[in-house]
Each structure stands twice: as structure tokens, then as C-alpha cells.
Amino acid sequence: MRSMFFGGTGLVETSVHFDDAADNSTPLHPQLEASEVDQDPFVGTSQAGESSRQRSPTPSAAVQKGQKRVRVRGGKAAVPKRIVADYDSDDGRIITLKQQGYSDEYVAQRLMDEGRVRYVPKTVGSRWLRLRKALQEAEDEKLDDELSDWHVGEDDELESVEKVVDERYKLEVQKVYERKWREVAAVLAEKLRKRKYTAKACKERFEAVKAGNALKAIELDSDQEGRKLLREERIAANKARRAEQAAEAQRLEDEKQRKQEARQAEHHEKEKERAQKIKERQSVKKMEAEIKEARKREKERGRLAKQAKIAQAKAEEEWKKELRKAEVELYRTLTGKRMQPPPLNAPTAGNRKSKRTAKKSAVYQDEDDTEEDEFGGSSNDEDEEYGYGEESEDEVSAQEENDEQIPAAAKTTQPTKAVAPAIKATVTKETLLNARSIMSDAELNALLFERGLPRRSTDESHPEVVARLAEADEAATTVELTKLLSKYFDKGKGSKKAKVRRLQEHNAYNSEAGLDGVRSTDPDFQQSYHGYIGDDEDVMEGVDA
DNA sequence: CCTTCTACCGTGCCTTTTGC
DNA sequence: GCAAAAGGCACGGTAGAAGG
Numbered sequence: 064m065r066s067m068f069f070g071g072t073g074l075v076e077t078s079v080h081f082d083d084a085a086d087n088s089t090p091l092h093p094q095l096e097a098s099e100v101d102q103d104p105f106v107g108t109s110q111a112g113e114s115s116r117q118r119s120p121t122p123s124a125a126v127q128k129g130q131k132r133v134r135v136r137g138g139k140a141a142v143p144k145r146i147v148a149d150y151d152s153d154d155g156r157i158i159t160l161k162q163q164g165y166s167d168e169y170v171a172q173r174l175m176d177e178g179r180v181r182y183v184p185k186t187v188g189s190r191w192l193r194l195r196k197a198l199q200e201a202e203d204e205k206l207d208d209e210l211s212d213w214h215v216g217e218d219d220e221l222e223s224v225e226k227v228v229d230e231r232y233k234l235e236v237q238k239v240y241e242r243k244w245r246e247v248a249a250v251l252a253e254k255l256r257k258r259k260y261t262a263k264a265c266k267e268r269f270e271a272v273k274a275g276n277a278l279k280a281i282e283l284d285s286d287q288e289g290r291k292l293l294r295e296e297r298i299a300a301n302k303a304r305r306a307e308q309a310a311e312a313q314r315l316e317d318e319k320q321r322k323q324e325a326r327q328a329e330h331h332e333k334e335k336e337r338a339q340k341i342k343e344r345q346s347v348k349k350m351e352a353e354i355k356e357a358r359k360r361e362k363e364r365g366r367l368a369k370q371a372k373i374a375q376a377k378a379e380e381e382w383k384k385e386l387r388k389a390e391v392e393l394y395r396t397l398t399g400k401r402m403q404p405p406p407l408n409a410p411t412a413g414n415r416k417s418k419r420t421a422k423k424s425a426v427y428q429d430e431d432d433t434e435e436d437e438f439g440g441s442s443n444d445e446d447e448e449y450g451y452g453e454e455s456e457d458e459v460s461a462q463e464e465n466d467e468q469i470p471a472a473a474k475t476t477q478p479t480k481a482v483a484p485a486i487k488a489t490v491t492k493e494t495l496l497n498a499r500s501i502m503s504d505a506e507l508n509a510l511l512f513e514r515g516l517p518r519r520s521t522d523e524s525h526p527e528v529v530a531r532l533a534e535a536d537e538a539a540t541t542v543e544l545t546k547l548l549s550k551y552f553d554k555g556k557g558s559k560k561a562k563v564r565r566l567q568e569h570n571a572y573n574s575e576a577g578l579d580g581v582r583s584t585d586p587d588f589q590q591s592y593h594g595y596i597g598d599d600e601d602v603m604e605g606v607d608a
Numbered sequence: 609c610c611t612t613c614t615a616c617c618g619t620g621c622c623t624t625t626t627g628c
Numbered sequence: 629g630c631a632a633a634a635g636g637c638a639c640g641g642t643a644g645a646a647g648g
Contacts, residue, residue, distance in 0.1 A: 192635075
């Protein structure tokens with residue numbers, strides 16, 4: 064907008080104008096002027112709140128001859144001054160600063176700071192507006208004088224520009240005309256002292272009169288009946304038109320409402336979908352939480368089972384100690400001699416175990432005491448693991464010193480079955496798939512002990528031990544199987560075969576591997592179980608699971 | 609010379625525009 | 629939508645011309 068400020072003729076040169084401020088240096092009150100200039104030149108706005116009129120002692124005198132001004136603190140007082148195109152340096156300053164985009168307030172302050180006139184911001188704005196108008200008029204005059212010759216192509220340019228601008232003005236012109244006819248109707252009503260005709264009626268009548276096709280004044284028309292009919296027709300037509308307009312408006316309203324309802328329905332549907340999705344997500348989360356909880360419970364169960372197993376192993380160890388004591392006591396009671404300890408140089412656990420098992424049999428056959436020295440020898444790892452360690456033997460030795468009576472309880476804890484020497488069992492595909500295949504050597508040894516079976520010999524493989532246990536299962540009576548199952552809270556129902564299978568599974572599932580989820584039927588396990596792969600030779604080389 | 613009238617200026621209040 | 633700036637308008641006041 065400001066680029067069009069002087070009708071597009073560019074910025075105004077402000078320096079060449081006559082500076083009446085300089086010329087106003089002769090003050091009305093020279094002494095005051097001199098003192099202010101010397102002591103406090105152009106400084107201070109302590110009277111900023113006062114109006115310029117109040118500050119000006121004699122405005123009329125100040126502007127007499129057009130150039131006199133009263134110098135006040137912070138510049139000259141504002142006094143009426145004509146707006147002319149041939150402006151002075153104060154106005155030139157205003158123009159310059161405003162063209163640079165400064166606010167009225169800033170310009171007013173700058174004028175004061177520079178010791179010029181003390182205008183309030185509003186006056187700066189007002190002068191700026193009026194100066195622009197005056198300068199544009201001067202510029203227009205100059206253009207009309209100097210640049211009235213049109214050049215080639217400018218007519219076409221003018222026509223197209225006129226079209227564009229005219230388009231913008233059409234609506235404005237229409238509005239102005241409507242206002243005009245409203246005013247005509249109002250003034251006419253004032254003149255007739257009664258409001259009889261609308262703006263529209265005034266306009267139509269005026270145009271009809273001009274065109275010469277207006278109806279006669281009603282009083283002068285002889286066809287009163289025809290006029291009446293005409294009026295009724297007009298009323299009916301207008302009524303019909305209004306009804307049509309109302310119908311159209313109603314139709315639009317209905318359409319609008321229908322669209323609104325459709326939008327609402329769509330929105331509702333989306334909300335529904337969103338709610339469904341949220342519900343699904345919550346359901347999945349709930350399920351995941353349940354799975355997590357189940358896993359946690361399973362883990363806890365495993366931990367408890369492991370603890371129970373350890374407790375069982377400890378109990379077995381205690382039981383073995385008691386058994387050993389009972390054996391020693393019984394031997395002494397029957398033979399009057401001390402029982403021979405196992406040989407010191409027993410090569411392997413398996414060997415020793417089998418020998419000891421044999422010895423256990425010998426116990427009942429009144430064995431002599433030639434092996435007594437061997438019994439107190441060092442034990443191997445396996446012995447320690449299953450309660451045959453030094454400690455238990457020391458305990459036995461300690462007991463020897465005050466062994467006067469055989470505890471009746473000790474006798475009852477002896478195995479009811481005679482322990483036979485280990486005879487290797489045949490490994491078959493069926494025994495290889497036996498649930499107990501997953502059990503460790505130590506666990507199998509414990510099981511052998513628990514079942515009162517001969518200990519594992521050095522050359523007896525893992526699958527062979529499993530097969531031997533399976534044979535023992537088959538050999539057991541159903542009553543015995545039921546008793547064994549009761550340890551696992553199994554009521555011992557079903558056929559003997561079912562009982563055997565369940566016993567094997569209980570043993571396996573409560574082993575370390577079983578608690579970790581390993582099963583003899585797992586392909587991974589079967590691949591790693593050497594006894595399973597290959598022919599009979601391989602089977603004989605079964606290793607720890 | 610005094611009074612009246614008119615044009616114009618400075619300013620205040622309110623509205624509109626602009627920039628963020 | 630809001631605040632600041634600018635614009636529009638009206639009013640009070642003054643200078644100066646005109647008339648009595």
C-alpha cells in the first residue's frame with residue numbers, strides 16, 4: 064500500500080525543501096530560547112502528559128506570519144500548521160521516517176529528541192495521512208501537465224486493468240445503489256408523512272416512469288377492476304415466489320441435515336471401530352498377562368519340586384546311614400565280630416558297589432571278617448554323593464564303641480528283598496524310548512538304591528541301567544507299584560502296564576532334565592541320546608543324558 | 609474594530625487491519 | 629484469537645477572511 068503512496072512515482076525527496084525550523088530561530092522569548100538551547104537542548108519529556116495546546120502560551124501569535132514557534136522543553140510546541148506539498152523539514156522528517164516503516168509513536172519521539180516539534184503520535188499519523196493526500200494531488204497535477212501523451216500498447220493495458228478493477232467495484236457500486244434507494248424510500252416516506260413504498264418499489268417505479276411504461280396513477284385509471292386483478296395477481300405471484308423460496312430453503316436445510324447425520328453416523332461407526340480395536344488390544348494384553356502368570360507359576364512349581372527332590376535325596380542319605388548302622392549291628396549280633404569295611408583299593412564305584420551289594424548278600428550268609436580293614440578305606444565320589452562317604456562310615460565307627468543293643472527300628476528299615484548282583488538287562492528300542500532315559504547317572508543310581516536293586520557296574524551303560532529298571536518294574540507286583548506310585552500322590556489306578564508307565568514317567572518328570580521340560584520322546588533329545596542312535600554296538604556305549 | 613463564519617489542525621475515541 | 633498499529637471520524641479550538 065505504501066509503495067503506491069505517491070501514485071507510484073517513487074519516494075519524496077525531503078532534503079531539498081525549505082526548512083522553516085531553521086528559519087524560526089527567532090523566538091518570541093529569546094532569553095528562554097537561548098537558555099534552553101544552551102542548558103538543556105532538545106532534551107526531556109517531563110511535560111509529555113500535557114497537551115500541546117496547554118503548553119502553547121499564545122498559539123495565534125506563534126503562527127502569526129506563519130513561521131513563529133514557541134520553543135518548549137524537548138522541542139517546539141505543536142501549533143496548527145497548514146498541510147502543503149511544499150513541506151518543511153519537520154514534515155519531511157515525518158515522511159522519511161514513516162516511509163522507513165516506523166510507528167507514529169516512534170516518529171513523534173524522534174521529532175522531540177531532535178528538538179523539532181512536539182507532536183503526540185496521533186498528530187504524526189494525521190499529518191502523515193494528509194501529507195500523502197496533498198502530495199498525491201500535487202503529483203497528479205504534475206502528471207497531468209507533463210505526462211499526458213499516451214504510448215503504444217498502453218491502451219490495451221488500460222482496458223485490461225479497467226476490467227479487473229471494475230470487477231472489484233461492481234459489488235461496491237451495487238451496494239451503494241441499494242443504499243441510495245433505501246435512502247430515497249426513507250426521504251419519500253418523510254415527505255409523504257407515511258411509509259408507503261419500499262426501496263425496491265421506488266426504484267422500479269422510477270425506472271418505469273423513465274422508460275415510459277409505468278402504470279397510470281391509480282386515481283387516473285378507468286380500469287379499476289383490471290388494476291384490482293393486477294394487484295391480486297401480483298400478491299399471488301409474490302406469495303408463490305416466497306413459498307418457492309421457502310421450499311428451496313427447506314430443501315437445502317434438509318440436505319444439510321442429511322449430510323450432518325451421515326457425518327455423525329460415520330463418526331459413530333469410526334468410534335465403534337476404535338472401541339472394538341481397544342477392546343481387542345486389551346484382550347490380547349490380558350491373555351499375554353495370563354500366559355506370563357502361568358509361566359511364573361510353572362517356574363515356581365519347578366522350583367518347589369526341585370527342593371522336594373533335594374529333601375528326598377537328603378532323607379535317602381539319612382536312611383542309608385541308618386541302614387548301614389543296622390547292618391553293622393546285625394552282623395555283630397549274629398557273628399560277634401566287627402563287620403569288614405569295603406576294600407581300600409576299590410577301582411571304581413560300579414565295581415565296589417556291585418561287590419558291596421554282593422557283600423550285603425553275604426551279610427545274610429555270615430561272611431567272615433577278612434575284609435574288615437578295607438571297610439574303613441577312602442570312598443569315591445559316588446559314595447559321597449549317595450551317602451557312602453567317610454562321614455557316614457566314621458559315624459559307624461563311632462557307633463561301634465558303644466554298640467550294646469540293636470535298635471528294633473533299624474531292623475525294620477532293612478530292605479525286605481534280598482539284593483542280587485547286577486545282571487545286565489537287554490536294551491531294546493522300547494527301553495531306549497523309556498521315559499527314564501532323560502535321567503542322569505546319579506539320578507538312576509539313586510533310583511536303583513531306592514528300589515533295592517544292585518548298584519550300577521562300571522561296564523554297565525546308561526541305557527542298560529534304564530532297561531534294568533524297566534525289567535524291575537515288570538517284575539514288581541501291582542501292590543508294590545501302587546506303593547511306589549503313592550510317593551507321587553498317584554492313586555495307583557489302572558492296569559499294571561499303565562502303572563509301570565506312570566511310575567517311569569513320574570521318575571523322569573521329577574528328574575532335573577524332566578523339570579527343565581525335557582522328554583524322552585523329544586526329537587532333540589533322541590538325537591543326542593547316543594544309546595538310541597545306531598546298532599547294538601552303539602547302544603552299549605550309552606552316555607550320560 | 610468587533611463579530612461572525614469558514615477552513616484547517618491537533619487530538620481523542622472508536623473501528624479496522626495486520627502480524628503473530 | 630489477540631494485541632498492537634493504523635485508519636476513520638468527530639470535536640474543540642484557532643487563524644484569518646469577510647461583513648457590519
